[in-house]
Amino acid sequence: MSSQVKEQESKVFALLAEYDNPAKLMKAAKLVNRAGYTKFDAHSPFPIHGMDDAMGLKESKLGWIVLSHALVGFAGGLALQVWASSIAYPINIGGRPFANIPAYVPVTFELTILLSAFAAVFGMLFLNNLPKHHHSLFNSENFQRVTDDKFFICIETEDGMYSEEETMKFLEGTGASHIEQVYE
Amino acid sequence: MAHTKLTDNIQFPDSANPSRIIIAIGVVGIIASLVGVVVNYEQFLHSYLTSFTFFISIALASLFLVMIHHITRSSWGTTLRRIPETFSSYIWVFAILFIPILLGMTTLYEWTGDLADRNVFYQELSEYKSPYLNITFFVIRNIIYFSIWAFLGYKLYKKSLDMDETGDWGIDTTLRKISAPGIFFFAFTVAFASFDWIMSLRFDWFSTMFGVYYFSMSFQMIFAVLILMALYLRGKGLLLNTIARPHISDLGAWLFAFTVFYAYIAFGQFFLIYYANIPEATLFYHYRLEGNWQYLFYAVIFGRFVIPFLVLLSKPAKRNYTVLRIMSVMIIASHVVELYWLIMPSMHATFSLHWLDVTTFLAFAGIFFGLFFFYFKQHSMVPKNDPKLVESLNKH
Numbered sequence: 083m084s085s086q087v088k089e090q091e092s093k094v095f096a097l098l099a100e101y102d103n104p105a106k107l108m109k110a111a112k113l114v115n116r117a118g119y120t121k122f123d124a125h126s127p128f129p130i131h132g133m134d135d136a137m138g139l140k141e142s143k144l145g146w147i148v149l150s151h152a153l154v155g156f157a158g159g160l161a162l163q164v165w166a167s168s169i170a171y172p173i174n175i176g177g178r179p180f181a182n183i184p185a186y187v188p189v190t191f192e193l194t195i196l197l198s199a200f201a202a203v204f205g206m207l208f209l210n211n212l213p214k215h216h217h218s219l220f221n222s223e224n225f226q227r228v229t230d231d232k233f234f235i236c237i238e239t240e241d242g243m244y245s246e247e248e249t250m251k252f253l254e255g256t257g258a259s260h261i262e263q264v265y266e
Numbered sequence: 267m268a269h270t271k272l273t274d275n276i277q278f279p280d281s282a283n284p285s286r287i288i289i290a291i292g293v294v295g296i297i298a299s300l301v302g303v304v305v306n307y308e309q310f311l312h313s314y315l316t317s318f319t320f321f322i323s324i325a326l327a328s329l330f331l332v333m334i335h336h337i338t339r340s341s342w343g344t345t346l347r348r349i350p351e352t353f354s355s356y357i358w359v360f361a362i363l364f365i366p367i368l369l370g371m372t373t374l375y376e377w378t379g380d381l382a383d384r385n386v387f388y389q390e391l392s393e394y395k396s397p398y399l400n401i402t403f404f405v406i407r408n409i410i411y412f413s414i415w416a417f418l419g420y421k422l423y424k425k426s427l428d429m430d431e432t433g434d435w436g437i438d439t440t441l442r443k444i445s446a447p448g449i450f451f452f453a454f455t456v457a458f459a460s461f462d463w464i465m466s467l468r469f470d471w472f473s474t475m476f477g478v479y480y481f482s483m484s485f486q487m488i489f490a491v492l493i494l495m496a497l498y499l500r501g502k503g504l505l506l507n508t509i510a511r512p513h514i515s516d517l518g519a520w521l522f523a524f525t526v527f528y529a530y531i532a533f534g535q536f537f538l539i540y541y542a543n544i545p546e547a548t549l550f551y552h553y554r555l556e557g558n559w560q561y562l563f564y565a566v567i568f569g570r571f572v573i574p575f576l577v578l579l580s581k582p583a584k585r586n587y588t589v590l591r592i593m594s595v596m597i598i599a600s601h602v603v604e605l606y607w608l609i610m611p612s613m614h615a616t617f618s619l620h621w622l623d624v625t626t627f628l629a630f631a632g633i634f635f636g637l638f639f640f641y642f643k644q645h646s647m648v649p650k651n652d653p654k655l656v657e658s659l660n661k662h
Contacts, residue, residue: 132662145580176543184540187533 094219096236099258107233110256121241125234147205154195159190276646278525292632298625313622327488329354333445344658355423361412377469432652467612482531489521490594518584569600
């Protein structure tokens, strides 16, 4: 199979190393991170606590995206109600003040949450470059077991430190049970 | 980095025990409060009730936390479970401390009297509510509450200690079997207890949400208390690897979550009454939003919702001990202020701090924390043979 792919003379996308258990994956991720690789990713059938630290991932920017939208929702919701029922068309409801702040809380809250939720979902998709039709890793037969019982690290060829021989040698030293080249 | 077994000393050392200062504070508080009984009985009772509801809310919220921890088989807080367990192990003491309130209930609660000098509306209302609000039933109810809480608190503590001794993991199942029905009884008793203690100060007012309101206040505060306890232990160099940053930052996350929950419940109650605008329902808030009482109200809104919410929103803040410490102190202080704001307007038209408010608080603080350290030092500070301890130690 892989020889067939090679015959097509396509470009190597990444080196894919396979691990048997989460502990090995964690250890390997630490080594890869410490070696200075930046364009690499770890794949596992389930979330592993502490993986973010092991991979040296930076704090996600998602929080800031959500916060900015939340503030827009908050200000917008409040402004909408203040303008509509206190300024543009003041309504006397049971003798309460025109700028009736407690009554504005539910809608303000809902709009804040609505925009935050949208920002969280779409921001997450955006930061993950999703949706995508295809990813080169799916060219690997072994990689299919990532949804079952295998753990992977891939180092992309676009990484500044990548060199075919050395990276291969390096990955062999991280306790990988199998290493292969994945083509684009 | 991973700790697969306990590496810390799990015995509370004498050097870290602040018992002496606590006992001194407590004795001063008790003596001064006893003077207050003679000087101003009504004020004493109101101050006493405020302090009582504050300190029992620590014990009750601890009890709930322990039970929820057992029935969800959680592991995040196993290493710090002994602290709330100890808090809720001596609720029987509160049954004794409730006696002054029972003795003074004719002074404290208007519905115990015959209301001959009030207008017909109040007389009829009191008559209408008398099947529930009468002295005999009040006493019986409180006996039921305290027996249930004292039983649950002591049993969960005792069984957990048994597991320390024997290492029998079957006890974990027993703990769960106690907790599951325990939650059920807890929910009812706490709701009705808060109706009886605080809401019935004005028998013409009621809010069906009051039970969950008192609970949400208490449960928000318990995480602040636990953060301060954990940081106190850390400050003394204890359990450094056992109650570590992941556990404390989880407490911070809980504190944040239940800050929002509290705000939701408190605002829900306020909003419903505000919007419906039924005179007898709004009176309760009317008295509390008038004069200088309103400043306490705003202090509470900012002290236990707006500021903690904004500050604890970010992840690094939940991991920062200084931030957590400040927020915890602020939330606990707001909890006291809020209970004061709920109870005291039934006696005073305007807010003015009485010295008895302080002395009864000190008396309770002395008794409550004195007993806590008395029990805490006797056993290991961590449930050392708990089946989920390793998982909890390995927390990231």
